[in-house]
Amino acid sequence: MSQQPFSAAALRGAVDLSRLGGGNGRPGAPASAPGAAAQAASAPAGGGTGQAGDGVPGRSGALVHADDASFEAVVNASLTTPLVLVLWTPQVPESVQHLRELAQAARDKEGRFQVVGVDLAAAPGVMQALTPVLQQTFGQVTALPVVIGLVGGQPMPFYLGVQPMSQVDQLLDQFLQAAVTNGVTGRVELADADAAGGEADEDAEAELPPLHQAAYDAVERGDWTAAQQAYEQALREDAGDEQARLGLAQVQLLERTSRMDLTAVRQAAADRPTDVQAQLDAADLDVVGGHVEDAFVRLVDLVRATTGEDRDRVRTHLLGLFDVVGSSDPRVGKARSALMSALF
Known part of the structure; x- marks a missing residue:
């Protein structure tokens, strides 16, 4: 210093x-x-x-x-x-x-x-x-x-x-x-x-709806299943509940990444650039770590490199990450355009 x-x-x-x-x-x-x-x-x-x-x-x-x-x-x-x-x-x-x-x-x-x-x-x-x-x-x-x-x-x-x-x-x-x-x-x-x-x-904090509060409490204690169930119930009661839809996507991401070995995932993605699962796992970690654009670029490139069921799997996963980040985020809009270009 x-x-x-x-x-x-x-x-x-x-x-x-x-x-x-x-x-x-x-x-x-x-x-x-x-x-x-x-x-x-x-x-x-x-x-x-x-x-x-x-x-x-x-x-x-x-x-x-x-x-x-x-x-x-x-x-x-x-x-x-x-x-x-x-x-x-x-x-x-x-x-x-x-x-x-x-x-x-x-x-x-x-x-x-x-x-x-x-x-x-x-x-x-x-x-x-x-x-x-x-x-x-x-x-x-x-x-x-x-x-x-x-x-x-x-x-x-x-x-x-x-x-x-x-x-x-x-x-x-x-x-x-x-x-x-x-x-x-x-x-x-x-x-x-x-x-x-x-x-x-x-x-002074705004009080959350009961099911949202239940989901948040479950996340706090690491109970991903209970959190998903609470958000799913909220969506059954109100299909237009955008907060519940985003919350559910975030919890699903947290559950997936909580079981990952970060070093192993990164190494697998580097060693196997065309391995769909390896790249999906790395994209999940990118988003959790705040590297949203890296995740989107990774999966758009993978869409270009795959066909058939593999391509559809990557596309579906990428759409799920769009839900995590939120449709109003400009990075999502940019990635959607890149995805459309890759598909067509």
């Missing part, structure tokens, strides 16, 4: 901000209408979880949310206030819970750092911008959330996946000591909800 604060320009050497577009999502909101797990997880930029009203880091609140459009503001805010960047996705509920735990840690430490949540489904450019830093530290992102310290414009990758908060607290103490050494000692003003430990935010 340098003994001098970095400037925002210095960060451009570590984080490729040129990859950021104009932003394709609202701060804190997924690019598609989420299922129950995502609905309970996401905190829109207008309130909740003690975040700043406009989602701009450095304002009041232990937790704010950022997307592609606001990420450069995150870099600038870290020049004065230590930030902890959390890359999460609604498709991995434990990443949502860990985001909340880190926000509580920021409250416990009286605003000495601020947590910035980035929903990877809504901010693919952020992941692209951070890829060089992450590859240098981890090689490959194999779990979510991805947790990164950001101080004085300098990224400090912390860890992948959920870690025990007892260990995380020690890491945060070291991070804050490094921030002091680099002259980055700003604090955030804790909002009323923060002072109440986030209770006001929990009370």
